[in-house]
Every structure is written in C-alpha cells, then in structure tokens.
Amino acid sequence: MDATEKTIFELSATGRKGFRFPSSDVPSSDLPESLQRKDLPLPELSEVDVVRHYTRLSRLNYSLDNGMYPLGSCTMKYNPKICEKAARISAFANLHPLQPIESVQGAVLILYEMQIILQEISGFPACSLTPAAGAQGEFGGVKMIAASLRDRGETQRKIMLIPDSAHGTNPASSVMSGFECLAVRTDERGNIDLNDLTSKCNERLAGIMITNPNTLGLFDENIVEVIRIVHQAGGLVYGDGANMNALLGIVKPAELGFDVMHFNLHKTFATPHGGGGPGAGAICCTEQLKAYLPGPIADILEEATEEVPPLYGYRMPEKSIGMLRSFWGHFGIIVRAYCYCMMLGAEGLRRVAEYATLNANYLMEALKQDYPLPYDRTCMHEFVLDVKWPDAPGIRALDVAKRLMDYKFHPPTNYFPLIVHEALMIEPTETESKETLDDFIKAMKTIAREARENPELLHQAPTETPFGRMDEVKAARDLKIAE
Amino acid sequence: MFIPHTDADRESMLAAIGKKDLNELFDVVPEKYRFPKLNLQPGLTEPEVTFLLDEISSANLSLDHTACFTGAGAYHHYIPAAIDNLISRGDFYTAYTPYQPEISQGTLQAVYEYQSLMARLTGMEAANASHYDGATACAEAGVLAYHQYHGKRKKILVSAGLHPHYLLTLKTYLQDFDGMQIECPKATSLDEISPEKLEEKIDMDTALVLVQYPDFFGQIQDFSELAKAVHEKGALLCVCINPIALGLLKTPGEMGADIVVGEGQPLGIPLSYGGPYLGIFTTRKELIRKVSGRIVGETVDNRGQRAYVLTLTAREQHIRREKATSNICSNQSLNALTAAIYLSLLGRDGLRAVAKLCYDKAHYAAKEISKIHGYRILNQRPFFHEFVVSCPQPPSDINQHLLDHGMIGGYDLSEEYPMLGNAMLIAVTEMINKEDIDDLCEMLKEGEHHGRH
Numbered sequence: 001m002d003a004t005e006k007t008i009f010e011l012s013a014t015g016r017k018g019f020r021f022p023s024s025d026v027p028s029s030d031l032p033e034s035l036q037r038k039d040l041p042l043p044e045l046s047e048v049d050v051v052r053h054y055t056r057l058s059r060l061n062y063s064l065d066n067g068m069y070p071l072g073s074c075t076m077k078y079n080p081k082i083c084e085k086a087a088r089i090s091a092f093a094n095l096h097p098l099q100p101i102e103s104v105q106g107a108v109l110i111l112y113e114m115q116i117i118l119q120e121i122s123g124f125p126a127c128s129l130t131p132a133a134g135a136q137g138e139f140g141g142v143k144m145i146a147a148s149l150r151d152r153g154e155t156q157r158k159i160m161l162i163p164d165s166a167h168g169t170n171p172a173s174s175v176m177s178g179f180e181c182l183a184v185r186t187d188e189r190g191n192i193d194l195n196d197l198t199s200k201c202n203e204r205l206a207g208i209m210i211t212n213p214n215t216l217g218l219f220d221e222n223i224v225e226v227i228r229i230v231h232q233a234g235g236l237v238y239g240d241g242a243n244m245n246a247l248l249g250i251v252k253p254a255e256l257g258f259d260v261m262h263f264n265l266h267k268t269f270a271t272p273h274g275g276g277g278p279g280a281g282a283i284c285c286t287e288q289l290k291a292y293l294p295g296p297i298a299d300i301l302e303e304a305t306e307e308v309p310p311l312y313g314y315r316m317p318e319k320s321i322g323m324l325r326s327f328w329g330h331f332g333i334i335v336r337a338y339c340y341c342m343m344l345g346a347e348g349l350r351r352v353a354e355y356a357t358l359n360a361n362y363l364m365e366a367l368k369q370d371y372p373l374p375y376d377r378t379c380m381h382e383f384v385l386d387v388k389w390p391d392a393p394g395i396r397a398l399d400v401a402k403r404l405m406d407y408k409f410h411p412p413t414n415y416f417p418l419i420v421h422e423a424l425m426i427e428p429t430e431t432e433s434k435e436t437l438d439d440f441i442k443a444m445k446t447i448a449r450e451a452r453e454n455p456e457l458l459h460q461a462p463t464e465t466p467f468g469r470m471d472e473v474k475a476a477r478d479l480k481i482a483e
Numbered sequence: 484m485f486i487p488h489t490d491a492d493r494e495s496m497l498a499a500i501g502k503k504d505l506n507e508l509f510d511v512v513p514e515k516y517r518f519p520k521l522n523l524q525p526g527l528t529e530p531e532v533t534f535l536l537d538e539i540s541s542a543n544l545s546l547d548h549t550a551c552f553t554g555a556g557a558y559h560h561y562i563p564a565a566i567d568n569l570i571s572r573g574d575f576y577t578a579y580t581p582y583q584p585e586i587s588q589g590t591l592q593a594v595y596e597y598q599s600l601m602a603r604l605t606g607m608e609a610a611n612a613s614h615y616d617g618a619t620a621c622a623e624a625g626v627l628a629y630h631q632y633h634g635k636r637k638k639i640l641v642s643a644g645l646h647p648h649y650l651l652t653l654k655t656y657l658q659d660f661d662g663m664q665i666e667c668p669k670a671t672s673l674d675e676i677s678p679e680k681l682e683e684k685i686d687m688d689t690a691l692v693l694v695q696y697p698d699f700f701g702q703i704q705d706f707s708e709l710a711k712a713v714h715e716k717g718a719l720l721c722v723c724i725n726p727i728a729l730g731l732l733k734t735p736g737e738m739g740a741d742i743v744v745g746e747g748q749p750l751g752i753p754l755s756y757g758g759p760y761l762g763i764f765t766t767r768k769e770l771i772r773k774v775s776g777r778i779v780g781e782t783v784d785n786r787g788q789r790a791y792v793l794t795l796t797a798r799e800q801h802i803r804r805e806k807a808t809s810n811i812c813s814n815q816s817l818n819a820l821t822a823a824i825y826l827s828l829l830g831r832d833g834l835r836a837v838a839k840l841c842y843d844k845a846h847y848a849a850k851e852i853s854k855i856h857g858y859r860i861l862n863q864r865p866f867f868h869e870f871v872v873s874c875p876q877p878p879s880d881i882n883q884h885l886l887d888h889g890m891i892g893g894y895d896l897s898e899e900y901p902m903l904g905n906a907m908l909i910a911v912t913e914m915i916n917k918e919d920i921d922d923l924c925e926m927l928k929e930g931e932h933h934g935r936h
C-alpha cells in the first residue's frame with residue numbers, strides 16, 4: 001500500500017474555501033495598482049481537507065507520546081500536558097510583547113522567577129532568558145567571553161578549545177563569535193586529556209567550551225583540574241548545559257568553576273521539541289561576566305511596599321553584547337518550563353537527575369553484554385555504544401538504528417560523538433519505566449542476534465514502517481525544495 | 484509524577500547495576516560539591532500549579548477583550564480554531580527534528596509544504612525550514628552575504644525603516660565580525676527613508692542591502708530600482724517582509740530581491756508576549772547552498788514512494804562544525820507547521836481578504852485620527868496597516884489614558900525616534916472593529932481636553 005500523502009497543492013481545487021472573514025465594516029480604500037501583486041498562488045482547500053491532510057501527516061510521525069525516544073544528547077522526556085495548557089492561558093498566549101508594562105506584570109514576574117530558578121540550579125548570580133535555543137545560548141555566552149577579553153585588553157586571545165567529543169554547535173558558535181577553534185583530545189577514560197589540554201594553553205587561549213557530562217555521557221573525573229588549568233592560563237570556561245538533566249540538584253556548575261553556561265529548556269525542563277523546535281535557551285554567568293549578558297533582562301524596577309506589589313520590568317546589562325532576537329525571549333516556552341519547575345520543586349528536580357542516571361546505567365549494564373562499550377564506567381544520563389562486531393563486519397550503527405524502528409522504537413542518536421565511529425548514543429531519560437526499558441533491551445538483544453544470523457534483515461530495515469530507507473543522494477542531486 | 488518507577492523497580496534496577504543506592508551513581512562528582520541544597524519551593528500538584536498560574540496571569544491584560552493598536556513587529560490576528568487542534572497532536576509537537584525520515588514523514592512533508600508556501604508568498608524559488616524569528620532571519624541574511632563574498636565585502640547597508648530590534652540583532656551577530664560594518668543612514672523624517680537615499684551609499688564594498696517592506700513605520704515602497712542599483716554594484720538585496728501584507732502587495736521576487744526574510748508570527752502564531760515566533764527565509768535558487776538552517780527536499784524511498792528528507796546537510800553545524808554556514812540547530816518547526824496550516828486554511832482568497840481588511844481598517848483609522856485636533860499622520864507614502872501619528876502630548880500619557888479605559892494604544896516612538904517628536908505607531912488588524920476605532924478617536928479627543936487643563 002502506498003503511504004504517500006498528497007501535498008496541499010495536489011489537494012487544492014479552485015474556488016474551495018477553508019475559512020471566512022467577516023465582511024468589512026469600514027469603507028474600502030484604494031491601493032495603487034503598481035504596488036499590487038499579480039497573482040497569489042496559494043492552494044484552496046476546505047477546512048475538512050486541511051484537517052484530514054495534517055491529521056494523516058501526523059500519523060506518519062513517531063513521537064514521544066507514542067513511545068520511547070532514546071535520542072542521546074536530546075533529552076526526549078515526556079512533555080507534561082499541564083505545561084501545554086499553561087502556555088495557552090489567554091492572559092499568557094494573548095499578550096502583545098509591547099503592551100504597557102503595567103498590563104503584563106504577571107508575564108514579567110514569570111521571566112524574573114525563571115531567571116532565579118536557573119540561577120539557583122546552576123549556582124550563578126545572573127541569568128538572561130533571551131536565547132531562542134541552545135545554540136543561540138552558546139553564541140551569546142561565547143560572545144560574552146570575547147567582550148570581556150576585549151575589555152581586559154587581551155584581544156590576542158583568539159583560541160577557543162573544543163573537546164573532540166563536542167556537539168557541532170560549539171565550534172560553529174565559536175567561529176561566529178570571532179574565535180579560532182582548536183580540538184582537545186579525549187583520553188581513554190573519556191575525560192579531557194590533561195596533557196593535550198596543557199599543551200594548548202598559552203597566551204592566545206581565550207577559553208574552552210566544556211559539555212559536562214560530555215557527549216559520551218561521562219562526568220569528567222578531572223573537571224576541577226581542567227577548569228583550574230584553563231583559568232590559570234587566563235582563559236574562561238564555557239559550559240554547554242545540554243546535559244544538565246544529569247546534574248539537577250547533583251552539582252552546581254558555578255561551584256565547579258565554570259564562568260558562563262547555557263540551558264536548553266526544551267531538554268532539561270520538558271518543553272516539547274515540536275518536530276525540531278521551538279525550544280528556548282538561557283544563559284547563566286558569574287558576577288564578573290554579568291554586565292555582558294544579552295538582554296533585556298527581567299528585573300524588579302520598584303520594590304514592593306506594604307500597599308503595592310513590586311513593579312517588574314526590564315533592564316539592559318551595562319556592557320551587554322546586545323540583543324539576540326526581538327522582544328524578550330521565547331515566553332511561551334518559558335511558561336512551560338516554569339510550570340514544570342514549580343511542579344517538581346527542589347526534590348523533584350534532584351529525582352529527575354537520579355532516575356535519568358539510574359535508567360541509563362541500567363540500560364548500559366544490560367546492553368554492554370551484546371554491544372561494544374568503548375568507555376566502561378558508571379555513566380550519567382546517557383552512554384555510547386560502538387557497533388563494531390568482528391563476527392558481523394557488514395553491520396553498521398545505521399543498520400541497528402533502522403532495525404529498531406521495526407521493533408517500534410525510535411533509534412538512538414547515531415554517528416555522534418564523532419570520536420566513536422559507529423556510535424549509538426542512548427539517553428532513556430527519567431520518564432521511561434522499567435518495563436519500557438526491558439522491552440528496549442529485548443529489541444536491542446534480538447537485533448544483535450539478527451546481525452549475525454540474518455544480517456539482511458538489518459540491511460533491509462525498516463520494513464514495518466510506512467516508509468523505507470530514503471534516496472538521500474537523489475534529494476541533493478535533483479534538488480526540489482519547493483513547488 | 485512524571486517518573487514511573489515503583490520502589491521495587493528502583494531496588495531491582497540498582498541491584499542489576501551493582502549499586503546500593505541512588506547516591507552511589509554520583510560518586511564521580513567531587514564530594515565537596517556533591518548534592519548542593521537547592522533553595523526552591525516544594526513541588527506543587529497539578530491543581531495547585533493551575534491555581535498559581537491563573538493567579539499570576541490575572542495580573543496580565545489579555546487581548547481577548549481588549550482592542551490593541553500596537554503592532555511594531557508582532558500583530559494581533561485571528562487564529563482559526565483548526566490550527567491549535569492540529570498542532571496539539573502529540574504526533575507533531577512531541578516529535579524531534581526529523582533525523583529518521585522513515586518515521587518522520589509528517590513533519591518532513593509539512594515543512595516541505597511550508598517551504599513551498601513561503602516561496603510562493605514571497606515570489607522566490609527556495610526557502611529554508613525556518614529561523615528563530617524575524618530579527619535572527621535578518622542576521623542570518625547578513626551572515627549569508629558575508630560568506631557569499633568570502634568576507635571580502637565588509638559593508639551591510641541597512642534602511643532606517645528596519646525594525647529597531649532587527650538592527651540590534653544584526654549588530655550582535657555581525658558588527659565588527661572580521662571587520663564587518665553595519666551602516667544605517669540616519670533619517671530625520673519618514674520621508675528620508677527611501678530607496679533613493681540608500682542607493683547613494685552602495686559601493687563595491689557593500690555585501691548586502693537590507694530594507695523592510697512594509698517598513699517599521701508601515702510605508703510601502705517599490706524596491707525594483709534599488710534592486711538594479713544593488714546588482715550593478717554586485718551586492719545582494721534582502722527584503723524583510725510582513726507575510727500578511729503580501730496577500731496584496733507586489734512580491735519582493737518581482738522586484739528582484741535576492742533574499743527575503745520576515746517575521747512569520749502573523750500567520751496563525753499566538754502573540755505569546757513576544758515568542759516563540761517564526762523566522763521566514765527565502766532566496767533565489769542559486770543561493771540555496773549558502774543558506775543556513777534545515778532544508779527539506781523531495782526524494783523517493785526504497786519502495787518507490789515519494790518522500791521527503793533533510794537535505795544539503797553539508798552546510799550545517801553537525802557535519803561541518805566550524806565551517807558551517809551558521810550554528811543553528813533547533814529551529815521553529817512547530818511554528819512553520821502552524822504557518823502552513825494557516826495558509827492552507829485561508830488559501831488564496833482568505834489571505835487577500837485579511838490583508839484587505841487590515842488595509843482598509845488602518846486607512847479608516849488614519850483618516851479619522853487625522854480629523855482630531857492636534858493629531859497628524861506623518862506617512863506621506865502609501866502604507867499598509869501601520870502608520871505614524873504625531874500627537875499633541877507625550878504618547879506615554881495618551882497610552883496611560885487609553886489603558887485606564889481598557890484599550891492598548893500605539894507603540895510609543897518618542898524614545899527611539901526623538902526626531903519624530905511625540906509620535907506613536909498605530910497598527911490596525913482585522914481584529915479591530917469600526918467601533919473600536921471610533922472609541923479610540925473619542926478617547927483621543929477626551930485626552931485632548933485633559934491636556935488643555
């Protein structure tokens with residue numbers, strides 16, 4: 001059976017209508033002919049057509065509401081429904097960003113309190129909620145480092161160290177901030193190689209971007225020493241907080257010595273990924289760097305008195321790197337994250353880290369019997385397998401990933417981090433039950449057996465899904481990205 | 484609540500990994516810093532958090548029952564009911580970026596349709612899957628132009644009609660980056676914001692000319708001649724649009740734009756106090772390999788079925804790392820879906836209709852306001868649904884008066900644009916009735932009397 005869904009353009013029929021506006025209650029005004037467009041090639045469908053089309057499309061997606069999504073580095077945890085409802089409260093969803101400040105006091109209060117919550121979790125004294133996503137948080141944070149070095153008169157410091165396990169956004173963000181990237185090796189225990197690090201710390205060092213736990217799911221055993229070395233060489237330390245799910249209530253990055261970090265609210269605080277966004281970022285930093293934060297930042301403009309509540313508003317940090325986007329940030333996402341944090345409280349947040357870590361270790365222990373585990377020590381919230389079997393040489397990580405779909409699981413992240421060649425990066429998160437994990441283990445073990453006994457099953461996979469493997473070469477060669 | 488483990492599950496899992504308790508999982512964390520106290524409130528149940536959020540939100544004035552004359556980059560439009568119903572499907576909003584196309588065709592095809600709709604709307608050939616918002620889309624156009632000339636052209640020329648936040652964002656991204664300079668010729672009046680004024684400033688060092696259409700002050704100007712001048716100097720022209728306006732207006736494609744960017748919020752996305760919104764980004768075909776962000780392309784699967792995949796990924800950070808065209812990773816996929824549904828529902832006639840309603844109502848409002856003693860419309864050129872009013876009093880006083888009567892006035896321009904005097908920017912969408920406009924005029928008249936006391 002063909003699973004293809006027609007496009008909205010194929011479904012269009014001249015004269016059909018899906019929506020009607022009221023007729024005008026004011027006189028018509030003329031627009032000069034020369035400024036008018038000639039035609040408007042939009043499709044014409046009824047509301048029924050539109051609803052059925054997108055409903056059918058939605059059914060072609062795998063999603064968290066469908067099942068486990070063990071995508072390493074992405075923290076695909078359950079998205080609580082109350083948070084969705086919260087963001088849709090009329091006096092949140094239906095607020096203009098430039099309304100008079102007196103008419104949005106509840107909204108600014110949420111931004112202000114969310115800043116405080118993230119400060120408390122990270123241990124830093126300052127926070128900006130303006131980044132649109134993790135990558136923009138990185139960009140802003142690294143720019144803050146650049147600005148502070150400029151003010152110190154140390155513009156020769158141009159090198160940003162990036163561990164070879166880092167996410168691709170780290171080097172990309174560094175270059176956009178004017179830095180040159182230099183890779184630092186990972187040692188055989190999965191830590192930053194101290195010798196390599198030391199050899200790269202010189203008078204040109206600007207800083208280092210550290211993901212801790214790193215993308216192998218390992219907490220760096222020498223983290224305090226790494227930070228000391230970089231600080232001693234005059235560099236600053238950036239923390240990629242994509243993996244904060246493992247550290248909530250476990251350790252505060254500020255206390256370890258980090259200077260600035262970002263959060264991904266769409267990972268750690270359960271806001272939905274939306275098929276690729278929108279998420280939201282946040283930057284937290286030290287007293288020394290806070291004047292450089294991107295703004296505007298929510299603040300109390302007039303303290304409360306006995307009669308009146310405080311007046312919330314905004315301020316731009318004195319030496320701010322500027323605005324990262326329009327208005328105040330991804331408010332709708334921040335409301336969801338705020339709702340989540342308020343429900344969890346201090347204890348609940350710590351439980352998140354504990355159970356995310358328990359789940360990952362439980363899976364790792366069960367799977368390392370069947371899959372090579374390049375770094376074998378207690379992991380944090382995720383771990384990385386290397387699909388390299390001497391007795392199944394034709395099987396790659398990709399094949400295992402594709403076969404998992406036939407067992408109704410979303411595959412783990414594959415081919416990342418780059419230092420593990422046939423990487424399968426598995427992050428179960430705390431919201432998966434033991435039964436689900438056991439089912440996943442069973443599927444993975446079956447696939448490991450199939451790899452030896454019937455490798456074709458893996459090469460052909462997936463066969464149980466509505467679509468099979470794609471011709472990616474054709475997509476790029478016969479480029480068709482719009483019609 | 485969201486952790487399903489029973490005590491028995493926990494104990495058997497700990498036993499399986501050889502740990503005696505949960506704390507032991509974190510032995511690797513330096514003891515001195517391990518398990519810090521978090522000074523946060525105890526967790527709330529769902530009924531409690533519902534009550535709390537209701538209470539907090541009651542300090543906000545929802546636009547549900549309020550006429551709003553503020554636009555300035557975010558616009559109050561009607562959102563058809565079908566949209567929230569569809570985007571609330573867990574299959575859409577709880578999915579990740581479609582890295583596994585076999586089980587992500589819903590998102591992929593929807594984004595392909597979004598790209599097609601954006602290309603058609605703007606009169607361009609190619610589109611990406613979205614940027615964060617209008618401001619970052621402008622910044623990414625600057626980044627594209629930088630790469631297009633391999634950093635050899637150092638100037639980005641920006642019209643004074645660009646949204647002030649977009650200019651600031653562009654500066655955050657590019658000012659001083661490898662010697663890049665952002666030049667925004669100052670204007671002392673709306674009249675001075677013209678393509679002719681910009682033309683004079685284009686030289687062989689110019690990488691990009693960035694204009695807004697309609698501009699921040701609502702003005703509509705044809706950029707066809709500007710496009711020629713830009714191309715004569717070998718530079719790129721980027722036009723920042725309002726998608727609703729393109730229901731009526733000549734497309735940037737027809738004028739010869741190389742890149743079109745814009746804020747997609749008006750396409751069915753709630754105002755949500757400023758975000759998350761949608762960065763529109765479309766180009767001529769030749770530039771597509773320089774575009775940043777995700778792009779969906781058509782292909783076939785191994786069963787011969789038409790299907791869609793993320794394509795041209797060699798531009799992106801996860802493949803190219805420090806050589807990537809940008810660092811963008813997560814984008815605004817669900818909002819791109821929203822825009823696609825909005826345009827599918829409205830279709831050709833619906834988008835024209837909403838654009839015409841906005842146009843007519845804004846022009847009615849301008850006409851009525853201009854009749855009030857002391858008020859003057861500063862726009863001399865055609866405008867779309869926004870215009871600048873010179874007021875007899877500071878706009879903040881007027882807005883306070885309006886707010887006291889449950890109405891949101893115009894955007895106060897006096898701080899950012901002191902040369903315009905006591906000016907406010909008024910936006911009128913289809914959500915505003917004739918009665919609202921008449922009420923506004925009445926209140927402005929009253930305010931006038933108060934002002935004279």
Ligand SMILES: Cc1ncc(COP(=O)(O)O)c(C=O)c1O
Pocket residue numbers: 073074133134135136167169170211215240242243264279811812813
């Ligand atoms: C380690 C790491 N850093 C940064 C990012 C980028 O975050 P975002 O997609 O929110 O921009 C990711 C996202 O996958 C990540 O896993």
